[in-house]
Amino acid sequence: MNKVLDKKYSYLSNFFEAAISQNRLFHSIILYGSNNFIQYAMALELARKLNCLEDGNPDCNCQNCRWIRENKHPAVMTISKIDNKNDDSKTVISKQQVDEVLDKIFSSSEYHRVFIFCDAEIKELSQTETQEKDEFLNTGFASPQEGKDSKFWYPTGINGTCFQPVVANALLKSIEEPPSNTTFIFLTKDRDDLIQTIVSRSQAFYMADAKFTEYNTTFFEQYFSNYPNFDKGTVLDFVQTLLKYQSENDLEPTYVIDCIQYYLFELLKSNSDNKFLVGKIYRDIEKTEKSKKMLNSYIKENTVYEDLALYFTKI
Numbered sequence: 001m002n003k004v005l006d007k008k009y010s011y012l013s014n015f016f017e018a019a020i021s022q023n024r025l026f027h028s029i030i031l032y033g034s035n036n037f038i039q040y041a042m043a044l045e046l047a048r049k050l051n052c053l054e055d056g057n058p059d060c061n062c063q064n065c066r067w068i069r070e071n072k073h074p075a076v077m078t079i080s081k082i083d084n085k086n087d088d089s090k091t092v093i094s095k096q097q098v099d100e101v102l103d104k105i106f107s108s109s110e111y112h113r114v115f116i117f118c119d120a121e122i123k124e125l126s127q128t129e130t131q132e133k134d135e136f137l138n139t140g141f142a143s144p145q146e147g148k149d150s151k152f153w154y155p156t157g158i159n160g161t162c163f164q165p166v167v168a169n170a171l172l173k174s175i176e177e178p179p180s181n182t183t184f185i186f187l188t189k190d191r192d193d194l195i196q197t198i199v200s201r202s203q204a205f206y207m208a209d210a211k212f213t214e215y216n217t218t219f220f221e222q223y224f225s226n227y228p229n230f231d232k233g234t235v236l237d238f239v240q241t242l243l244k245y246q247s248e249n250d251l252e253p254t255y256v257i258d259c260i261q262y263y264l265f266e267l268l269k270s271n272s273d274n275k276f277l278v279g280k281i282y283r284d285i286e287k288t289e290k291s292k293k294m295l296n297s298y299i300k301e302n303t304v305y306e307d308l309a310l311y312f313t314k315i
């Protein structure tokens, strides 16, 4: 994996590697969080993994890896209101852009097509944005457009203003039944910025700004001591532990789930050679994503925690 991404987001890189090798990667992926530059780098890294002609290693210099690093690969496209645009609309991803994407995916291709949907502009960057840009450039990837003078291409999260529901809906059928070798990636600040019909058909991953977020896993680790065997007799205990930790520290339940998800990602890393275990961890991670969706649908956290704990007991 790419060194910058690997340092901070190895859990996600490992997850994608496992998913690709098991052929379980969803055709639609949402990366969400505050730092859209790092999401953009992760999207390109995923595109590289999917297209590498060798073994996908970070230093590979095959033609596909090279083109993707230079952001010039014909099958890896950034779709924003200013990228891959052949019409006059200025503020939105247009219907015409989506139609062009659809045309592309129905013609045959020797490559794995990756469409990265985001919002973007060319602008002067603030100090924080400059740091994010430098971090992005350190990943070895280029932006899709050169800047001008002191301005630089800057990605932000997609939302209902720049990606209007009627346009987004035109993609739905292809997201549901995509042609082979096609992956859609959406970058957002918040999953709620995307229409629900896309969210429900996608795998969503939170990319925390690693500068600010730490995950505590110590308060629940004892329940995983015999993992993958998760003792049915401890389910209620486990739920109580989560509720207690949440209320004592005044936390959002989604943060508690993120801590568990982070723990599972770490397990994935340390058990990457064990095919059986990787499958189980992978399913459990998917379940934590479903738990977060349940919380977003206003289901009570004790119900969500219990449902999750029961799921863990399945081998």
Ligand SMILES: [Zn+2]
Binding pocket: 051, 052, 053, 054, 055, 056, 057, 060, 061, 062, 063, 064, 065, 066
């Ligand atoms: Zn390669």
